[in-house]
Amino acid sequence: MDSADTMHMVNSFDPAAGVELEPRAAALIARRQKVLGAPYRLFYERPVAVSRGYGALLFDADDLDYLDAYNNVPAVGHSNERVQAAVAGQLGRLNTHTRYLTDSVVDYSERLLHLFPPHLSQIIYACTGSEAVDLALRIASHATGATGLVITANAYHGTTQSAAAISPSLGPNNLLPHHVVTVPAPDPLREAPGELATLFADRVEKAIAELRRRGVGFSALIVDSVLSSDGLVTSPSDFLRDAVDVAHREGGLYIADEVQPGFGRLGSEWWGFLRLAVEPDLVVLGKPMGNGIPISAVVGRESLFDAFGRDVRYFNTFGGNPVSIAAAGAVLDEIEERGLLAQATAVGSLLKQGLETLASEEQRIGQVRGEGLFLAVEFVDPSRDDRHRRPANAGSTAPDPVLASQVVNGLRERRVLVSASGRYGNVLKIRPPLVFDVSHAERLLDALGAVLEAGRW
Numbered sequence: 001m002d003s004a005d006t007m008h009m010v011n012s013f014d015p016a017a018g019v020e021l022e023p024r025a026a027a028l029i030a031r032r033q034k035v036l037g038a039p040y041r042l043f044y045e046r047p048v049a050v051s052r053g054y055g056a057l058l059f060d061a062d063d064l065d066y067l068d069a070y071n072n073v074p075a076v077g078h079s080n081e082r083v084q085a086a087v088a089g090q091l092g093r094l095n096t097h098t099r100y101l102t103d104s105v106v107d108y109s110e111r112l113l114h115l116f117p118p119h120l121s122q123i124i125y126a127c128t129g130s131e132a133v134d135l136a137l138r139i140a141s142h143a144t145g146a147t148g149l150v151i152t153a154n155a156y157h158g159t160t161q162s163a164a165a166i167s168p169s170l171g172p173n174n175l176l177p178h179h180v181v182t183v184p185a186p187d188p189l190r191e192a193p194g195e196l197a198t199l200f201a202d203r204v205e206k207a208i209a210e211l212r213r214r215g216v217g218f219s220a221l222i223v224d225s226v227l228s229s230d231g232l233v234t235s236p237s238d239f240l241r242d243a244v245d246v247a248h249r250e251g252g253l254y255i256a257d258e259v260q261p262g263f264g265r266l267g268s269e270w271w272g273f274l275r276l277a278v279e280p281d282l283v284v285l286g287k288p289m290g291n292g293i294p295i296s297a298v299v300g301r302e303s304l305f306d307a308f309g310r311d312v313r314y315f316n317t318f319g320g321n322p323v324s325i326a327a328a329g330a331v332l333d334e335i336e337e338r339g340l341l342a343q344a345t346a347v348g349s350l351l352k353q354g355l356e357t358l359a360s361e362e363q364r365i366g367q368v369r370g371e372g373l374f375l376a377v378e379f380v381d382p383s384r385d386d387r388h389r390r391p392a393n394a395g396s397t398a399p400d401p402v403l404a405s406q407v408v409n410g411l412r413e414r415r416v417l418v419s420a421s422g423r424y425g426n427v428l429k430i431r432p433p434l435v436f437d438v439s440h441a442e443r444l445l446d447a448l449g450a451v452l453e454a455g456r457w
Helices: 023-036 081-091 103-113 129-144 193-213 241-249 272-276 302-311 322-337 340-360 401-413 438-454
Strands: 052-054 057-059 065-068 122-126 148-152 180-183 218-224 253-257 282-285 296-300 365-371 374-379 419-421 427-430
Touching: 065 438, 081 322, 103 122, 103 296, 103 322, 122 129, 122 302, 129 218, 129 253, 129 282, 129 296, 129 302, 148 193, 180 193, 193 218, 193 241, 218 241, 241 253, 296 302, 322 340, 340 365, 340 374, 340 438, 374 401, 401 419, 401 427, 401 438
Parallel strands: 148 180, 148 218, 218 253, 253 282
Antiparallel strands: 052 057, 057 065, 122 296, 282 296, 365 374, 374 427, 419 427
């Protein structure tokens, strides 16, 4: 398997597979499919029916707990008390749009922008990450007078028409338009670490040339700062620098998509791009900023916002409304007062060490990657010849998406929830709420070890 054609199906429920389901779940699935229709997907061979959540746990109707090691949107935990109180209190006072003067949106904006480099000095609000991506693309096109975009080959940036147009991970039938060119993401398992930056920059440069060959001007390079849908890349820390230099030299902007890595997920920094020694022109934030309450944003250079604002009227009816701002402020309070960046670093380090120990004993694990509470385990098939193996790698690099799917579903049976992604669909994706603690990490490691031991596929 050497394409992403099946990637999006790695962890999807297939009603035609004939997997035996608990009667209550089967009945709910039948009702759901009748009213929600074909576009929706469920996770796992046996979907999980949840009734409540708390912290890093989800609970089913029988009150059995499931360790949530995947959902980044409830960044400070499911049913967070501080967020609940902030939302309820504000909803009882006022909820309206940003065409009236309110203190809270200004207070929060000043606080949030203080966490960014000085050149990123203004913010525009929306309700979802997809909307924010759409807006960032509009601003970039206005600034450059061009529409051409360069993205990674398995990127996911959202579901509006503009965002879906730069989200090849939505599947092979999500056809990309003429003004979008994809490039393979850096591949730490199959490419030498010292060459990642140069190789990726060369691909971006060729992609820009391809846009011009098509008669399309170059507008922007947009990259998820951890390349999560491409299989997660966080090291070496300069892997993106040369590509951003190319984008700027060629007259385009660099847009950092921080919906997944942002708000301290990597532990050491608030934003993924800060680890990469690069300077974005625009940054996109999504629903983790409100712990799931609909709020998103574009943060950017004042000059870009001034020019866009002079020529284009922008208004998002409830983007940055007082209730969503209250939730967002509570999220910052939780992260700062509970020391969740430091916790993400410490717990993530413990978890990564445990995963690396498993990898040292398991030929089917090709590599463990990531930082903080965003980690990946890439599965390979030691029995397969691999033409892509680099000389320095003594093990196989032949991707094994079947094993990844079996591990994901094996963990689900042990009530631990993760997913899979990557170019080949063979990368375990571990991305829990920031309140994930040492006991949670140990539970995940025990479950993963048991799944690998029990299933010598």
